Amino acid sequence: MALVVQKYGGTSVATLDKIRDVAKKVVETKETGNDLVVVVSAMAGETDRLIDLAHQIADKPDEREYDVMVSTGEQVSIALLSMAIQALGYRAVSFLGFQIKIITDSEFTQARILNIDSEKIAKELESDGIIVIAGFQGIDEQGNVTTLGRGGSDTTAVAIAAALKADVCEIYTDVEGVYTTDPSICSNARKLDKISYDEMLEMASLGAKVLHTRSVEFAKKYNVPIHVRSTFSQSLGTWVVKEDETMEKVIVSGVTYNKDEAKITIVKVPDRPGIASMIFKPLAEANINVDMIIQNVSEDGFTDVTFTVSEPSAKKALEIIKGVVKEIGASDVQHDKNIVKVSIVGVGMRSHAGVAAEMFSALANEGINIMMISTSEIKISCVISAKYAELAVRTLHDTFKLGEDAVSEE
16 A cells, blocks of 8 residues: 555646546545545636736735635635545545645745645545645745745645655646657657656756646655656656666756746946846845856956846846846846747766767757857756747757657667
């Protein structure tokens, strides 16, 4: 007998018929003798509907009240799923985040989990029922309802699995696992049997939308095995696990792309100590995450500074930077949203030389200009013009022989 945590996303519970299908899948897992906790997202489209309502009533909704409202979508889905399980003859009980004490900080709309009352969940499991928990939400130490940000139900599920020391956290979604790249761009994209936490963390942060980044961070920290699989099939998915020696034999595991980025350039910045702090500190104080940063070689005491931020935060970042430009005496600020970040990821890069050169040559051969470059031990990212996104992905996927055709030929 194992302790299993399952998470079902919005597309998995989009309609009443799909909720009934999920209930059957949950019951099948229970009938194998497992203890079971199920984490559920709001029905597909419901959170967007609630967000739209908030913005119709106020241009800048109060974040506390915003969280109170957008967290209600999960209340509906957990109740419906519990009813569907009960209709199949099994005991099920639903809980909201505050009822089982998912304690978070007070960063409304982007709260982080601090602690989970695992004793209450464990006590409920002793009754041999199925526990259904709302994802995406928690409560801060002052008793305020908080939400974890988009994709936060993944984080809820993995955090609960960590707190309970579960044997596995199964993330059910509308795809069959983690692929070498987006199958809609590369028809020969291959489903991976397993991938390391570090690789998945990089891929999630670089644009792969299968798992939420913070959920992978939790899984790595507490060594929670994640099984990403489809709600709509019985096939095995992709295991996200601790790195093993076989993984290093594969140089590149996947190609990702992220179109939701914008590039900001500050022109003719005075090149003196403290300027970088004056530029980036106001962005940090506004909770704007800066991704890639490049500073040109200084000429006549001036330089250009270019950085990228997420497209949704670009407008706010520009407003801040325009004020900074005046303060530091820079010449101008430029903005480009027609960019894409294309990346290759693989733990095998640590022990293989020449990967970057091969990537750059492949893009150059297709006439694709590289604007910015960022690297880590296991990833290389390039910012390019958005119009070349799909060509770049297909080119790199073929260059590193990631497709099913390439594997079968070997």
